[in-house]
Amino acid sequence: MIETVLNIQNLRVSLPTDRGVLHAVRGIDLEIKPGQALCLVGESGCGKSLTAMSIMGLLPRYAKVTTDKFDLVGQDLTQKTQAKLAKMRGRDVAMIFQDPTSALNPTLTIGRQLTEGVMRSEGISRKEAEARAIELLERVGISNPAARLTQYPHGFSGGQRQRIMIASALMGQPRLLIADEPTTALDVTIQAQILQLLGELQSDLGLSMLLITHDLGVVAAIANEVAVMYAGRVAERGPAKDLFADPLHPYTRGLLAAIPVPGMTPRGSELPAIPGRVPGLIGPMAGCAFRDRCALSSPECGHDPVPQFKPGNNRFVECLRAGEAAP
Amino acid sequence: MTDATAETTRASIWRKMRSNTGVVIGGTLLAIIVAIAVFAPLLSPHDPIAQDLTRRLLPPFWHDRSVPEHLLGTDHLGRDYLSRLLYGARVSLGVGLGVTFVSGVIGITLGLLAGYFGGRIDMVISFAITTRLSLPIVLVALAAVALGGASLVTLICVLGLLLWDRFAVVSRAAAQGLRHQEFIMGLHAIGAGLPRILFLEILPNMRATILVVVSLEVANVILLESALSFLGLGVRPPTPSWGLMISEGRDNILFDPWLIALPGTAICLLVLAVNLFGDGLRDIMGPAKR
Amino acid sequence: MSVPMIRLSNARKVYRLRRRMFAPTEELVALNNLSLDVAEGQTLGLVGESGCGKSTAVSVMLGLLRPDAGDVEIAGKKIGEMAVADRVRLIQPVFQNPNASLNPVKRIRSLIAQPLRLHGGEDEKRNVSHMMDLVGLPTRLADAHPAELSGGQRQRAAIARALILNPKVLICDEPTSALDVSVQAQIINLLLSLKKELGLTMVFVSHDLGVVEHLADRVAVMYLGEKIEEATTDTLFEAAQHPYTLALLAASLLPDPDIGLPKQTLGNAAADPFAVNKGCLFAPRCPIVQESCQHVAQSLRPVNDSLVRCDKA
Numbered sequence: 001m002i003e004t005v006l007n008i009q010n011l012r013v014s015l016p017t018d019r020g021v022l023h024a025v026r027g028i029d030l031e032i033k034p035g036q037a038l039c040l041v042g043e044s045g046c047g048k049s050l051t052a053m054s055i056m057g058l059l060p061r062y063a064k065v066t067t068d069k070f071d072l073v074g075q076d077l078t079q080k081t082q083a084k085l086a087k088m089r090g091r092d093v094a095m096i097f098q099d100p101t102s103a104l105n106p107t108l109t110i111g112r113q114l115t116e117g118v119m120r121s122e123g124i125s126r127k128e129a130e131a132r133a134i135e136l137l138e139r140v141g142i143s144n145p146a147a148r149l150t151q152y153p154h155g156f157s158g159g160q161r162q163r164i165m166i167a168s169a170l171m172g173q174p175r176l177l178i179a180d181e182p183t184t185a186l187d188v189t190i191q192a193q194i195l196q197l198l199g200e201l202q203s204d205l206g207l208s209m210l211l212i213t214h215d216l217g218v219v220a221a222i223a224n225e226v227a228v229m230y231a232g233r234v235a236e237r238g239p240a241k242d243l244f245a246d247p248l249h250p251y252t253r254g255l256l257a258a259i260p261v262p263g264m265t266p267r268g269s270e271l272p273a274i275p276g277r278v279p280g281l282i283g284p285m286a287g288c289a290f291r292d293r294c295a296l297s298s299p300e301c302g303h304d305p306v307p308q309f310k311p312g313n314n315r316f317v318e319c320l321r322a323g324e325a326a327p
Numbered sequence: 328m329t330d331a332t333a334e335t336t337r338a339s340i341w342r343k344m345r346s347n348t349g350v351v352i353g354g355t356l357l358a359i360i361v362a363i364a365v366f367a368p369l370l371s372p373h374d375p376i377a378q379d380l381t382r383r384l385l386p387p388f389w390h391d392r393s394v395p396e397h398l399l400g401t402d403h404l405g406r407d408y409l410s411r412l413l414y415g416a417r418v419s420l421g422v423g424l425g426v427t428f429v430s431g432v433i434g435i436t437l438g439l440l441a442g443y444f445g446g447r448i449d450m451v452i453s454f455a456i457t458t459r460l461s462l463p464i465v466l467v468a469l470a471a472v473a474l475g476g477a478s479l480v481t482l483i484c485v486l487g488l489l490l491w492d493r494f495a496v497v498s499r500a501a502a503q504g505l506r507h508q509e510f511i512m513g514l515h516a517i518g519a520g521l522p523r524i525l526f527l528e529i530l531p532n533m534r535a536t537i538l539v540v541v542s543l544e545v546a547n548v549i550l551l552e553s554a555l556s557f558l559g560l561g562v563r564p565p566t567p568s569w570g571l572m573i574s575e576g577r578d579n580i581l582f583d584p585w586l587i588a589l590p591g592t593a594i595c596l597l598v599l600a601v602n603l604f605g606d607g608l609r610d611i612m613g614p615a616k617r
Numbered sequence: 618m619s620v621p622m623i624r625l626s627n628a629r630k631v632y633r634l635r636r637r638m639f640a641p642t643e644e645l646v647a648l649n650n651l652s653l654d655v656a657e658g659q660t661l662g663l664v665g666e667s668g669c670g671k672s673t674a675v676s677v678m679l680g681l682l683r684p685d686a687g688d689v690e691i692a693g694k695k696i697g698e699m700a701v702a703d704r705v706r707l708i709q710p711v712f713q714n715p716n717a718s719l720n721p722v723k724r725i726r727s728l729i730a731q732p733l734r735l736h737g738g739e740d741e742k743r744n745v746s747h748m749m750d751l752v753g754l755p756t757r758l759a760d761a762h763p764a765e766l767s768g769g770q771r772q773r774a775a776i777a778r779a780l781i782l783n784p785k786v787l788i789c790d791e792p793t794s795a796l797d798v799s800v801q802a803q804i805i806n807l808l809l810s811l812k813k814e815l816g817l818t819m820v821f822v823s824h825d826l827g828v829v830e831h832l833a834d835r836v837a838v839m840y841l842g843e844k845i846e847e848a849t850t851d852t853l854f855e856a857a858q859h860p861y862t863l864a865l866l867a868a869s870l871l872p873d874p875d876i877g878l879p880k881q882t883l884g885n886a887a888a889d890p891f892a893v894n895k896g897c898l899f900a901p902r903c904p905i906v907q908e909s910c911q912h913v914a915q916s917l918r919p920v921n922d923s924l925v926r927c928d929k930a
Contacts, residue, residue, distance in 0.1 A: 217870025273802035
C-alpha cells in the first residue's frame with residue numbers, strides 16, 4: 001500500500017513576461033493520501049491553477065517548473081524522461097476543467113471521445129472500451145448510457161456534460177483526479193449534484209482528488225484537507241474541519257469573515273472585507289506577501305524567511321503572528 | 328503622477344517598436360519615401376516632364392556614357408529619370424493612401440453595421456462582400472477606367488469602391504465580438520446614440536487590426552496602381568508614375584534595362600517597407616493590446 | 618402605500634429562435650407575466666439560475682428591451698413613454714463583469730464622466746472626483762485605462778459611472794459574482810453604504826443566496842421566466858414554501874464543513890426553456906410532483922407571508 005498518491009516538495013513555477021519574471025508559484029509542498037480530497041483554495045492569481053497544470057505537465061514550454069521531490073503513486077517523476085512522464089500522467093492522473101462545453105469536441109460522438117484514449121493507451125478493443133464507457137456513464141448518472149454513446153455533446157446540458165467529462169477522466173482508471181473549478185460554470189442546484197457525485201466517487205472507488213476552487217463553500221462541502229494559497233505560497237494547510245473551526249492565518253480568517261452567511265452575519269452590516277489587492281508577483285519578493293493587507297503586520301513581517309508553525313494534527317501555517325486575534 | 332500610467336503604456340509601445348526589426352527597417356524606409364514624396368520639388372534636379380529630345384536615353388551614373396547632369400539618365404523623351412522617380416513616389420503613395428482611405432471608410436462602415444446589427448442587415452452586407460470577392464479587380468477596374476477615362480481621381484474612386492472587402496470582413500468580426508459586451512448595453516442605458524456606439528466606442532477597439540489591414544491594403548493598391556498604369560489605364564502620361572515608367576521603358580528593355588529596373592526597384596522597396604512596417608505593428612499591438 | 622419607485626406589471630417577452638440551422642422556429646418565453654414592485658429606498662433581490670429570465674428582466678427594467686406585453690413604471694411614469702434623457706436620470710445599471718462593462722480603450726475619467734457629457738451637467742471635473750471619492754477610488758487612477766485597475770477598482774468605477782447622474786434606481790446584475798471573495802465584500806459594503814447615503818432603490822440580481830440575504834429587503838425567486846415565490850428576506854430564508862426555493866437553499870454552500878455535501882433532491886433533468894408544459898414548469902424536476910402538476914398551471918397565491926406559485930406548498 002502506497003502512502004501518498006501525490007507528494008510534491010518545493011514546487012516552483014515561473015513565467016517570463018514583458019516586464020520581468022513572474023514567480024507564480026513560489027515553493028509549495030503538497031501531499032495527498034489515498035482516498036483523500038485536498039482542496040487548493042485561493043483567489044485569482046494565487047497560483048492554484050498553475051499548480052494543477054504543472055502536475056499534469058500542461059504548462060507551456062516557456063514556463064520554468066522546478067521541484068525538489070515529485071512522487072506520483074510512489075514513483076519518482078523527477079528521474080523519468082519526458083515520454084515516460086507523459087505516459088504516467090496519462091495513466092495515473094486525470095483532469096477535469098471548469099467549462100465542460102469547451103472541453104468536449106463538438107464534432108465527435110461521446111462514445112468516440114470516451115473510448116479513443118484508452119484504446120490507444122491500454123490496447124484494448126473498441127468493444128471493451130465501450131463496455132467500460134457505458135459502465136462509467138451509468139456510474140456518473142447519465143441515463144440510458146448505451147444509446148448516449150452515439151450522440152454529440154450539443155445534445156447534453158451543462159451538468160450532463162460535466163458528468164461526461166468526469167466519466168471520460170475515469171476511463172483510464174486514474175488514481176488521482178484533478179478538478180479545476182469543476183462547478184464554477186454551473187448553476188447552484190447542478191453544482192450540488194456534481195459535488196455529490198464527486199463525493200460518491202471518492203468513497204466508492206477510493207479515488208484521490210485535488211480540487212481547485214475559489215469557493216470556500218465548495219471546500220467545506222467536499223474537502224478532507226485544505227491548503228489556502230496566497231500569492232504563490234501555501235499560507236495555511238490542515239484538515240478541513242480544524243481549519244474552518246480555527247483558522248490560524250490572518251488571510252484565512254479574513255476570507256472566512258468576508259462571506260455573508262444567512263442567519264449568522266447580521267443583515268446589512270458592514271462585512272469585514274480585506275483591504276487592498278493581491279500583490280504583483282513579478283521580480284523578487286521578501287517576507288510575507290500578505291503583510292500590506294494584514295491588520296496584524298509588523299516590520300518583522302518583511303523579513304525572510306517567514307516563520308512556519310506546525311501546531312499538530314497535520315496543520316501548517318506560515319505567519320509570524322499566526323493565531324493572534326486582530327486588534 | 329496621474330499621467331505616469333498613460334505615459335508608461337505609450338512609452339512601452341514606443342520601446343517595443345524600436346526593438347522590432349521589421350518596424351525599424353520598414354519604418355525608416357517608409358519615412359524616407361514619404362519625405363521624398365513630400366519634398367520632391369526641392370530634391371528634383373529637373374522638371375520631371377520637361378522633354379529634351381537631344382538627350383534621349385542617357386544611361387545612369389555607373390555607365391561610361393553618363394552625363395553628370397542626369398544622375399540616373401533620361402528616358403526615351405529625354406526627361407530626367409531621377410526627377411521622374413522622385414515625383415513618382417507622390418503618385419504611388421497618394422494613390423495608395425487615397426484608395427485605402429476611400430475603401431476603409433466604406434468597408435468599416437458596412438462591416439460595423441453588419442456585425443453590430445446582425446440578422447437581415449448582416450445578410451445583405453455579407454452578400455455584398457461575397458459579390459465583391461467574386462469580381463476580378465483588375466478586369467473591373469480596366470472596364471471602369473476605360474469607361475470613365477483614365478485619371479488619378481477616377482483611379483482612386485474605382486479602386487476605393489473595389490477594395491473595401493477586407494476592411495468590411497475585419498470590422499464585421501470585431502463588431503460581432505463586441506456587440507454583446509456589457510459596456511455596449513451600458514451605453515444604451517446612458518442613452519448613447521448609434522453613431523457614437525459604432526464609431527466612438529467600437530471602432531477604437533479595433534485600432535490595431537485596422538492598422539494592419541491598412542498596411543496590407545496600401546501595399547496591394549500600390550501594386551495595382553502600377554499594374555494599371557503599366558496597362559495604360561491608370562495615371563495618364565506625362566504624369567510620372569512608377570508603373571507608367573515601366574510601361575514606357577518596355578520598348579527599350581533589351582538595350583536600356585535600367586529604364587525598367589529603377590522604377591521596379593522603387594515599387595519593390597515601397598511595398599516591402601509597407602509590409603515590414605505593418606507586420607511589425609501587428610506583432611506589437613496584436614495580442615498584447617487585446 | 619405610495620407609488621412604488623419601480624414597478625413591473627405583467628411583463629411578457631417571447632423570443633422566436635431556431636435551435637439549429639433550418640430547424641423550425643420555436644417560442645422561448647423569457648418572461649411570463651412578471652410583476653415586481655420595489656418601494657423607494659428598498660432593495661429587491663432577484664434570484665434564479667441561468668435561463669430563468671433574469672437578464673431579460675434587467676433589460677426590460679432598464680427600458681432597453683420593449684416587453685411584448687405589460688409595462689415598466691419608474692416613479693409612476695411609464696418607461697416606454699419617457700424621453701431617453703429622463704430615463705437615464707432615473708435608472709442605471711451595474712453589470713456583472715467589470716472587465717466587459719468598461720470600454721477598454723477609454724480612460725477612467727472619461728468613462729465616469731460619459732453620462733454627464735451626453736446629458737449635460739456642470740463642472741465635470743469636480744463631479745468626477747466627487748464620484749471617485751464616493752466609491753473609494755483613488756483620484757490618481759483618473760487617467761488610467763481599465764486594464765490597469767484591479768477587478769474591484771473596475772467595479773467601483775462602473776458604480777461611479779452609474780451614479781454620476783444621480784439616478785433613483787440602480788439595477789445590479791450579479792455585480793459581485795466575477796470578483797474574488799475578499800473584493801466581493803468590499804463591493805457589498807460599498808453598495809450598502811451608497812444605499813444608505815443616497816437613498817437608492819435597488820434591484821439586486823444574483824444567484825448567490827448568501828449575498829442576496831445580506832443586501833435585500835425582499836426576495837423574488839424566478840424559474841423559467843416566472844416568479845415562483847416572493848417574500849420578505851426573513852420569511853424566505855426562514856420559511857420558504859416553493860420546492861424550488863427549498864432546493865436552492867439546500868444547494869447553496871456555506872463555509873462550514875460540518876454540513877457536508879449538499880442534499881440534493883431535484884431530478885437530474887436540467888431546466889429546458891423550450892419544453893412546452895401545460896402544467897407547472899418545475900414539474901419535471903420537482904421532488905414533490907404529483908399527477909395533477911403535469912397539466913394544471915400553477916398561479917401565485919399567498920401562503921403565510923409569501924406569494925407562492927405552487928398549490929402543494
